[in-house]
Amino acid sequence: MKSTKHKAPVVAKAVAGRQNPKAQTPTQRVIYFYGEDTWAARQAIAEMASAGAAQLRFLDREDLEQDGLNGAGGASLFGRVLTVVRDPSHLPSRLQEAVIAAFAGLAVEAVLWDRGAPQRRSLVFRTFRQSARVFSIPDERALAAWTEAAARERGVTLTAAQAAALAAAVGGDRWRIGNILDMAAARGSFTVEAGADSGDDIFAVMQALAAGKQTAALDGIRSLLAAGHSEFYLLSMLAYQFRTLFIIRSGLDARLQHFALVRDGKLKAYTVQQNMAVARSRSAAFWHEALTRVLATDTAIRSGTLEARTAVLMLAGSLLAAG
Numbered sequence: 001m002k003s004t005k006h007k008a009p010v011v012a013k014a015v016a017g018r019q020n021p022k023a024q025t026p027t028q029r030v031i032y033f034y035g036e037d038t039w040a041a042r043q044a045i046a047e048m049a050s051a052g053a054a055q056l057r058f059l060d061r062e063d064l065e066q067d068g069l070n071g072a073g074g075a076s077l078f079g080r081v082l083t084v085v086r087d088p089s090h091l092p093s094r095l096q097e098a099v100i101a102a103f104a105g106l107a108v109e110a111v112l113w114d115r116g117a118p119q120r121r122s123l124v125f126r127t128f129r130q131s132a133r134v135f136s137i138p139d140e141r142a143l144a145a146w147t148e149a150a151a152r153e154r155g156v157t158l159t160a161a162q163a164a165a166l167a168a169a170v171g172g173d174r175w176r177i178g179n180i181l182d183m184a185a186a187r188g189s190f191t192v193e194a195g196a197d198s199g200d201d202i203f204a205v206m207q208a209l210a211a212g213k214q215t216a217a218l219d220g221i222r223s224l225l226a227a228g229h230s231e232f233y234l235l236s237m238l239a240y241q242f243r244t245l246f247i248i249r250s251g252l253d254a255r256l257q258h259f260a261l262v263r264d265g266k267l268k269a270y271t272v273q274q275n276m277a278v279a280r281s282r283s284a285a286f287w288h289e290a291l292t293r294v295l296a297t298d299t300a301i302r303s304g305t306l307e308a309r310t311a312v313l314m315l316a317g318s319l320l321a322a323g
Contacts, residue, residue, distance in 0.1 A: 030103045032128035034089070034114035035135030038268060039174035044133070045084055045111055052109070054080035060087070060259040064095050068102075084111040087259070087269070089122035096123045115269055137172040140164065147177055154185040169237070175268065179243075180236050205234075206241045210278045214320050221316055231301065231308040235315075239294045246287035248272055248279035290319055 031048070033041045049056050064085070085099055100123065103110050118125045125132075138146065144164035151158040158166070170176045205220035224234060244267065251261040262269050279287070297315045300306045306314070 029109045032112045032132040034118045037135040041135040049082045054082040088112040089118040089124040143167040242291040249284040
Protein backbone atom coordinates (compact mmCIF):
# COMPACT_ATOMS: atom_id res chain seq x y z
CA MET A 1 0.00 0.00 0.00
CA LYS A 2 1.38 3.37 -1.01
CA SER A 3 2.16 5.69 1.88
CA THR A 4 0.59 9.17 1.98
CA LYS A 5 2.35 10.43 5.09
CA HIS A 6 4.32 12.97 3.08
CA LYS A 7 1.06 14.79 2.24
CA ALA A 8 0.00 15.41 5.83
CA PRO A 9 2.33 18.36 6.57
CA VAL A 10 1.20 20.12 3.38
CA VAL A 11 -2.48 19.82 4.29
CA ALA A 12 -1.84 20.77 7.89
CA LYS A 13 0.11 23.80 6.78
CA ALA A 14 -2.68 24.91 4.44
CA VAL A 15 -5.34 24.49 7.13
CA ALA A 16 -3.20 26.33 9.64
CA GLY A 17 -2.81 29.15 7.15
CA ARG A 18 -6.57 29.54 6.74
CA GLN A 19 -7.11 29.55 10.49
CA ASN A 20 -4.41 32.09 11.25
CA PRO A 21 -6.09 35.53 11.22
CA LYS A 22 -2.76 37.33 11.00
CA ALA A 23 -2.08 35.67 7.67
CA GLN A 24 -5.18 37.37 6.26
CA THR A 25 -4.75 40.76 7.96
CA PRO A 26 -2.93 43.54 6.04
CA THR A 27 -0.04 45.22 7.77
CA GLN A 28 -0.84 48.05 10.13
CA ARG A 29 1.73 50.11 8.24
CA VAL A 30 -0.70 50.60 5.35
CA ILE A 31 -2.40 53.99 5.72
CA TYR A 32 -5.73 54.55 3.96
CA PHE A 33 -6.90 58.09 3.15
CA TYR A 34 -10.07 59.16 1.39
CA GLY A 35 -12.33 62.20 1.09
CA GLU A 36 -13.04 65.31 -0.95
CA ASP A 37 -10.43 67.52 0.71
CA THR A 38 -7.52 66.31 -1.40
CA TRP A 39 -5.43 69.32 -0.40
CA ALA A 40 -5.38 68.28 3.27
CA ALA A 41 -4.73 64.65 2.33
CA ARG A 42 -1.81 65.65 0.12
CA GLN A 43 -0.37 67.74 2.96
CA ALA A 44 -0.64 64.76 5.31
CA ILE A 45 1.20 62.58 2.79
CA ALA A 46 3.94 65.20 2.43
CA GLU A 47 4.33 65.33 6.21
CA MET A 48 4.67 61.54 6.35
CA ALA A 49 7.39 61.64 3.71
CA SER A 50 9.20 64.46 5.47
CA ALA A 51 9.08 62.71 8.84
CA GLY A 52 10.61 59.59 7.30
CA ALA A 53 13.06 61.49 5.08
CA ALA A 54 11.49 59.65 2.15
CA GLN A 55 10.80 60.48 -1.46
CA LEU A 56 7.24 60.15 -2.69
CA ARG A 57 6.35 57.64 -5.38
CA PHE A 58 2.80 57.93 -6.75
CA LEU A 59 1.25 55.01 -8.58
CA ASP A 60 -1.91 55.09 -10.69
CA ARG A 61 -3.73 52.35 -12.54
CA GLU A 62 -1.51 52.74 -15.60
CA ASP A 63 1.62 52.33 -13.51
CA LEU A 64 0.25 49.22 -11.83
CA GLU A 65 -0.84 47.73 -15.15
CA GLN A 66 2.61 48.27 -16.67
CA ASP A 67 5.06 47.76 -13.82
CA GLY A 68 3.11 46.38 -10.89
CA LEU A 69 4.43 47.35 -7.48
CA ASN A 70 8.11 47.04 -8.32
CA GLY A 71 10.10 49.24 -5.99
CA ALA A 72 7.34 49.58 -3.39
CA GLY A 73 9.52 48.07 -0.70
CA GLY A 74 10.53 51.43 0.73
CA ALA A 75 13.99 51.96 -0.75
CA SER A 76 15.62 52.93 -4.02
CA LEU A 77 19.02 53.98 -5.28
CA PHE A 78 18.15 57.48 -4.08
CA GLY A 79 17.09 56.59 -0.53
CA ARG A 80 13.83 55.80 1.23
CA VAL A 81 10.57 55.80 -0.71
CA LEU A 82 6.99 56.31 0.47
CA THR A 83 4.71 54.58 -2.04
CA VAL A 84 1.26 56.10 -2.60
CA VAL A 85 -1.35 54.25 -4.67
CA ARG A 86 -3.96 56.71 -5.89
CA ASP A 87 -7.67 55.89 -6.18
CA PRO A 88 -7.19 52.25 -5.09
CA SER A 89 -10.87 51.47 -4.51
CA HIS A 90 -11.56 52.34 -8.16
CA LEU A 91 -9.03 49.82 -9.47
CA PRO A 92 -10.15 46.52 -11.00
CA SER A 93 -10.58 43.79 -8.38
CA ARG A 94 -7.49 41.89 -9.52
CA LEU A 95 -5.31 44.98 -9.01
CA GLN A 96 -6.84 45.67 -5.60
CA GLU A 97 -6.02 42.12 -4.55
CA ALA A 98 -2.46 42.48 -5.85
CA VAL A 99 -1.92 45.78 -4.05
CA ILE A 100 -3.23 44.48 -0.72
CA ALA A 101 -1.16 41.30 -1.00
CA ALA A 102 2.00 43.24 -1.85
CA PHE A 103 1.51 45.81 0.90
CA ALA A 104 0.79 43.13 3.51
CA GLY A 105 4.42 42.06 3.28
CA LEU A 106 6.00 45.50 3.52
CA ALA A 107 8.15 46.45 6.48
CA VAL A 108 7.64 50.17 5.82
CA GLU A 109 4.67 52.51 5.63
CA ALA A 110 2.69 52.84 2.41
CA VAL A 111 -0.40 54.88 1.54
CA LEU A 112 -3.63 54.05 -0.27
CA TRP A 113 -5.29 57.33 -1.27
CA ASP A 114 -8.78 57.68 -2.74
CA ARG A 115 -9.06 61.25 -4.00
CA GLY A 116 -12.73 61.74 -3.29
CA ALA A 117 -15.49 59.29 -2.45
CA PRO A 118 -14.36 55.65 -2.38
CA GLN A 119 -16.14 52.68 -3.89
CA ARG A 120 -17.65 51.37 -0.67
CA ARG A 121 -18.18 47.86 -2.00
CA SER A 122 -14.56 47.56 -3.07
CA LEU A 123 -12.08 45.20 -1.45
CA VAL A 124 -9.80 48.10 -0.51
CA PHE A 125 -12.54 50.01 1.31
CA ARG A 126 -13.87 46.94 3.11
CA THR A 127 -10.36 45.96 4.17
CA PHE A 128 -9.15 49.33 5.46
CA ARG A 129 -12.27 51.32 6.35
CA GLN A 130 -11.92 50.76 10.10
CA SER A 131 -8.52 52.46 10.18
CA ALA A 132 -9.15 54.97 7.38
CA ARG A 133 -8.53 58.68 7.80
CA VAL A 134 -11.31 60.73 6.20
CA PHE A 135 -10.63 64.19 4.76
CA SER A 136 -13.83 66.23 4.46
CA ILE A 137 -14.18 69.75 3.07
CA PRO A 138 -13.95 72.24 5.99
CA ASP A 139 -17.04 74.20 6.95
CA GLU A 140 -17.47 77.74 5.61
CA ARG A 141 -15.92 79.48 8.62
CA ALA A 142 -12.86 77.23 8.72
CA LEU A 143 -12.37 77.48 4.96
CA ALA A 144 -12.58 81.28 5.04
CA ALA A 145 -10.01 81.39 7.86
CA TRP A 146 -7.72 79.09 5.89
CA THR A 147 -8.10 81.27 2.78
CA GLU A 148 -7.21 84.39 4.74
CA ALA A 149 -4.12 82.68 6.20
CA ALA A 150 -3.07 81.33 2.79
CA ALA A 151 -3.33 84.85 1.38
CA ARG A 152 -1.09 86.23 4.14
CA GLU A 153 1.52 83.56 3.43
CA ARG A 154 1.67 84.81 -0.17
CA GLY A 155 1.79 88.47 0.77
CA VAL A 156 -1.77 89.07 -0.48
CA THR A 157 -4.10 91.19 1.64
CA LEU A 158 -7.66 89.93 2.03
CA THR A 159 -10.31 90.98 4.50
CA ALA A 160 -12.28 88.26 6.27
CA ALA A 161 -15.29 89.06 4.07
CA GLN A 162 -13.22 88.82 0.89
CA ALA A 163 -11.72 85.51 1.99
CA ALA A 164 -15.20 84.13 2.71
CA ALA A 165 -16.46 85.28 -0.70
CA LEU A 166 -13.55 83.67 -2.53
CA ALA A 167 -13.90 80.40 -0.61
CA ALA A 168 -17.63 80.28 -1.34
CA ALA A 169 -17.15 81.06 -5.03
CA VAL A 170 -14.89 78.07 -5.67
CA GLY A 171 -16.86 75.58 -3.61
CA GLY A 172 -14.24 74.63 -1.05
CA ASP A 173 -11.52 73.63 -3.53
CA ARG A 174 -8.32 74.63 -1.73
CA TRP A 175 -6.18 73.83 -4.76
CA ARG A 176 -8.17 76.34 -6.80
CA ILE A 177 -8.05 78.93 -4.03
CA GLY A 178 -4.28 78.52 -3.88
CA ASN A 179 -3.97 78.97 -7.65
CA ILE A 180 -6.02 82.17 -7.57
CA LEU A 181 -3.95 83.54 -4.70
CA ASP A 182 -0.73 82.61 -6.52
CA MET A 183 -1.88 84.63 -9.52
CA ALA A 184 -2.80 87.50 -7.22
CA ALA A 185 0.64 87.41 -5.61
CA ALA A 186 2.27 87.45 -9.05
CA ARG A 187 0.22 90.51 -10.03
CA GLY A 188 0.89 92.24 -6.74
CA SER A 189 -2.71 92.76 -5.65
CA PHE A 190 -6.06 91.09 -5.32
CA THR A 191 -9.63 92.31 -5.06
CA VAL A 192 -12.85 90.43 -4.48
CA GLU A 193 -15.98 91.91 -3.02
CA ALA A 194 -18.04 90.09 -0.42
CA GLY A 195 -21.65 89.50 -1.26
CA ALA A 196 -23.98 86.84 -2.48
CA ASP A 197 -22.59 83.47 -3.41
CA SER A 198 -22.04 84.00 -7.13
CA GLY A 199 -19.88 80.96 -7.81
CA ASP A 200 -22.46 79.30 -10.03
CA ASP A 201 -22.97 82.53 -12.02
CA ILE A 202 -19.24 82.98 -12.55
CA PHE A 203 -18.74 79.47 -13.85
CA ALA A 204 -21.85 79.78 -16.01
CA VAL A 205 -20.20 82.79 -17.67
CA MET A 206 -17.04 80.76 -18.24
CA GLN A 207 -19.00 77.94 -19.81
CA ALA A 208 -20.90 80.39 -22.04
CA LEU A 209 -17.64 81.96 -23.23
CA ALA A 210 -16.16 78.55 -23.95
CA ALA A 211 -19.29 77.50 -25.86
CA GLY A 212 -19.45 80.75 -27.85
CA LYS A 213 -22.85 81.78 -26.44
CA GLN A 214 -22.59 85.54 -26.91
CA THR A 215 -25.80 86.73 -25.26
CA ALA A 216 -25.45 84.50 -22.21
CA ALA A 217 -21.77 85.37 -21.73
CA LEU A 218 -22.12 89.15 -22.05
CA ASP A 219 -25.32 89.31 -20.00
CA GLY A 220 -23.70 87.20 -17.30
CA ILE A 221 -20.62 89.44 -17.13
CA ARG A 222 -22.72 92.62 -16.99
CA SER A 223 -24.85 91.09 -14.25
CA LEU A 224 -21.83 90.18 -12.14
CA LEU A 225 -20.24 93.59 -12.58
CA ALA A 226 -23.52 95.31 -11.74
CA ALA A 227 -23.68 93.22 -8.56
CA GLY A 228 -20.36 94.77 -7.50
CA HIS A 229 -17.90 92.02 -8.32
CA SER A 230 -14.41 93.14 -9.24
CA GLU A 231 -13.13 92.98 -12.79
CA PHE A 232 -9.90 91.54 -11.40
CA TYR A 233 -11.83 88.78 -9.67
CA LEU A 234 -13.51 87.82 -12.93
CA LEU A 235 -10.16 87.87 -14.72
CA SER A 236 -8.60 85.62 -12.07
CA MET A 237 -11.39 83.10 -12.43
CA LEU A 238 -11.24 83.21 -16.22
CA ALA A 239 -7.48 82.71 -16.16
CA TYR A 240 -7.84 79.66 -13.95
CA GLN A 241 -10.52 78.14 -16.17
CA PHE A 242 -8.69 78.71 -19.46
CA ARG A 243 -5.47 77.35 -17.99
CA THR A 244 -7.34 74.21 -16.92
CA LEU A 245 -8.89 73.78 -20.36
CA PHE A 246 -5.51 74.26 -22.03
CA ILE A 247 -3.90 71.59 -19.83
CA ILE A 248 -6.72 69.11 -20.50
CA ARG A 249 -6.75 69.70 -24.26
CA SER A 250 -2.96 69.44 -24.46
CA GLY A 251 -3.13 66.15 -22.58
CA LEU A 252 -5.80 64.83 -24.92
CA ASP A 253 -3.68 65.80 -27.92
CA ALA A 254 -0.81 63.84 -26.35
CA ARG A 255 -3.20 60.85 -26.01
CA LEU A 256 -2.93 60.79 -22.23
CA GLN A 257 -5.38 58.59 -20.37
CA HIS A 258 -7.58 60.10 -17.66
CA PHE A 259 -5.35 59.07 -14.75
CA ALA A 260 -2.21 60.31 -16.49
CA LEU A 261 -3.92 63.61 -17.29
CA VAL A 262 -4.85 64.09 -13.64
CA ARG A 263 -1.34 63.21 -12.54
CA ASP A 264 0.65 65.19 -15.10
CA GLY A 265 -1.69 68.18 -15.14
CA LYS A 266 -1.87 68.28 -11.33
CA LEU A 267 -5.65 68.52 -11.55
CA LYS A 268 -8.41 66.88 -9.56
CA ALA A 269 -10.10 63.91 -11.20
CA TYR A 270 -13.56 65.49 -11.13
CA THR A 271 -12.15 68.75 -12.59
CA VAL A 272 -10.87 66.83 -15.60
CA GLN A 273 -14.15 64.96 -15.94
CA GLN A 274 -16.30 68.11 -15.72
CA ASN A 275 -14.23 70.05 -18.26
CA MET A 276 -13.45 67.27 -20.72
CA ALA A 277 -16.26 68.03 -23.18
CA VAL A 278 -15.57 71.77 -23.19
CA ALA A 279 -11.83 71.22 -23.61
CA ARG A 280 -12.48 69.02 -26.65
CA SER A 281 -14.61 71.73 -28.27
CA ARG A 282 -11.60 73.95 -29.04
CA SER A 283 -7.93 73.42 -29.86
CA ALA A 284 -5.11 73.75 -27.33
CA ALA A 285 -3.96 76.80 -29.28
CA PHE A 286 -7.36 78.44 -28.73
CA TRP A 287 -7.27 77.90 -24.97
CA HIS A 288 -3.69 79.16 -24.78
CA GLU A 289 -4.64 82.27 -26.74
CA ALA A 290 -7.64 82.84 -24.46
CA LEU A 291 -5.41 82.64 -21.38
CA THR A 292 -2.92 85.03 -22.98
CA ARG A 293 -5.70 87.55 -23.70
CA VAL A 294 -6.95 87.40 -20.11
CA LEU A 295 -3.47 88.15 -18.76
CA ALA A 296 -2.98 90.92 -21.32
CA THR A 297 -6.30 92.47 -20.29
CA ASP A 298 -5.26 92.41 -16.65
CA THR A 299 -2.01 94.20 -17.56
CA ALA A 300 -3.83 96.79 -19.68
CA ILE A 301 -6.20 97.66 -16.85
CA ARG A 302 -3.42 97.98 -14.29
CA SER A 303 -1.31 100.14 -16.58
CA GLY A 304 -4.23 102.49 -17.17
CA THR A 305 -4.40 101.74 -20.89
CA LEU A 306 -8.05 100.64 -20.67
CA GLU A 307 -10.91 101.28 -18.28
CA ALA A 308 -11.60 98.09 -16.32
CA ARG A 309 -15.21 97.38 -17.23
CA THR A 310 -14.70 98.24 -20.89
CA ALA A 311 -11.62 96.01 -21.01
CA VAL A 312 -13.46 92.99 -19.59
CA LEU A 313 -16.34 93.37 -22.04
CA MET A 314 -13.86 93.81 -24.92
CA LEU A 315 -12.09 90.65 -23.78
CA ALA A 316 -15.35 88.71 -23.81
CA GLY A 317 -16.14 90.02 -27.28
CA SER A 318 -12.73 89.05 -28.63
CA LEU A 319 -12.98 85.55 -27.17
CA LEU A 320 -16.42 85.06 -28.68
CA ALA A 321 -15.20 86.33 -32.05
CA ALA A 322 -12.18 84.02 -31.94
CA GLY A 323 -14.45 81.04 -31.29
